[in-house]
Amino acid sequence: MNSNPDSIIDLHPCEPSPCVHGHCVTQGEDFQCICDNPFTGRYCEISTCIQTKCFGGRCKLYGDREECHCPLGHRLENGTCLKNYCVEKKCFNGICVIEEDVETCVCEEGSIYEENECRKVKCSHRHCIGGECRVVRGNVEECVCPLGFILIDGICTITNCTPRRCYGGRCESREGQLVCICPDGFHLEGVGCIETQCKEQNCFGGHCRVVKGEEICTCLDNYVLKDNQCQKIRCVERSCFGGKCDVVEGEEVCSCPVGFEPHGDVCREI
Numbered sequence: 001m002n003s004n005p006d007s008i009i010d011l012h013p014c015e016p017s018p019c020v021h022g023h024c025v026t027q028g029e030d031f032q033c034i035c036d037n038p039f040t041g042r043y044c045e046i047s048t049c050i051q052t053k054c055f056g057g058r059c060k061l062y063g064d065r066e067e068c069h070c071p072l073g074h075r076l077e078n079g080t081c082l083k084n085y086c087v088e089k090k091c092f093n094g095i096c097v098i099e100e101d102v103e104t105c106v107c108e109e110g111s112i113y114e115e116n117e118c119r120k121v122k123c124s125h126r127h128c129i130g131g132e133c134r135v136v137r138g139n140v141e142e143c144v145c146p147l148g149f150i151l152i153d154g155i156c157t158i159t160n161c162t163p164r165r166c167y168g169g170r171c172e173s174r175e176g177q178l179v180c181i182c183p184d185g186f187h188l189e190g191v192g193c194i195e196t197q198c199k200e201q202n203c204f205g206g207h208c209r210v211v212k213g214e215e216i217c218t219c220l221d222n223y224v225l226k227d228n229q230c231q232k233i234r235c236v237e238r239s240c241f242g243g244k245c246d247v248v249e250g251e252e253v254c255s256c257p258v259g260f261e262p263h264g265d266v267c268r269e270i
Contacts, residue, residue: 020045037061053079093139094118111139127154129187129196129210152179153212155187167192185209205230242267 014024019033022044035044038061049059054068057076061067070081083103086096091105094113098104107118120141123133128143131151136142145156157179161171166180169188173179182193198208203217206225210216219230232252235245240254243262247253256267 018043038066054081055079056081090116092117128156129154130156130189150175150177150179152181155182157181157188165191169193184211202228203230204228239265240267241265 011029012026013029013031014026017024018031019035020043021039022033022035024031024033033042033044035041036058038048038059040046040048047059048061049066049068052059052066052068054076056074057068057070059066059068068076068079068081070076073084073087074081075084076082082101083098086098086103089096089103089105091113093111094105094107094117096103096105105113105118107113110122111118111120113119118139120135120139123135123141128141128151130149131143131145134142134144143151143154143156145151148159149156150159152174158165159177159179161178161180163171166182166188168186169180169182169192171178172181174181180188180193182188185196186193187196196210198210198215198217201208201215201217203225205223206217206219208215208217217225217228217230219225222232222234222236223230224233225231231250232247235247235252238245238252238254240256240262242260243254243256245252245254254262254265254267256262259270260267261270262268
């Protein structure tokens with residue numbers, strides 16, 4: 001018989017714990033599982049909830065009443081604990097949405113999802129006329145002007161202004177330098193001020209101007225801006241003598257009284 005105490009194996013019935021939903025206590029060489037509500041069985045593996053479905057949560061008994069408790073950030077829907085908000089996915093500079101209990105990071109247009117954040121791949125603003133807009137670290141947009149130019153009010157302008165190099169504008173002292181200032185809606189290109197063209201606003205049927213970096217669409221009389229288009233709000237081309245002219249889906253339509261029909265611009269008796 002080996003009397004070396006190091007060779008004696010001390011078997012503990014609760015290590016590891018055999019209890020699935022509860023805690024283990026020793027009883028001599030045996031064990032007993034103290035089960036969490038509403039589990040039972042030798043290993044606390046049997047749920048006593050009969051009527052309540054509780055997938056992803058924990059069902060508890062309160063007398064004869066069964067109640068499903070979902071984890072923090074979840075809600076019970078049709079017997080299943082579903083997420084209320086994202087708890088796993090990080091989504092800096094974006095919006096995390098849940099579809100079919102799957103977390104997805106949605107980035108705004110011009111950004112992509114990389115390493116837990118939405119990173120811009122192109123500039124979103126238009127305040128870099130005459131220069132090059134770049135996205136640097138931290139999603140910061142930076143306007144880089146050509147050599148000899150500085151950024152003033154979102155426009156790259158030359159720093160050694162002379163009347164011959166500022167046609168259509170005026171030379172002014174800004175930040176200790178003589179620069180060319182063009183009127184609103186114009187920027188310096190070459191040696192003169194030219195009208196700044198809109199890049200994002202379509203403005204079909206009207207005229208688009210850039211004022212202080214913002215694109216503004218101006219429609220003609222009897223037109224309004226809707227969905228980037230100047231649309232008619234009243235007839236301007238067609239007459240409708242004896243009836244009424246309305247604009248339907250951009251078309252001028254003549255409506256005549258009962259017993260009359262349009263012939264050209266006149267309502268005639270049928």
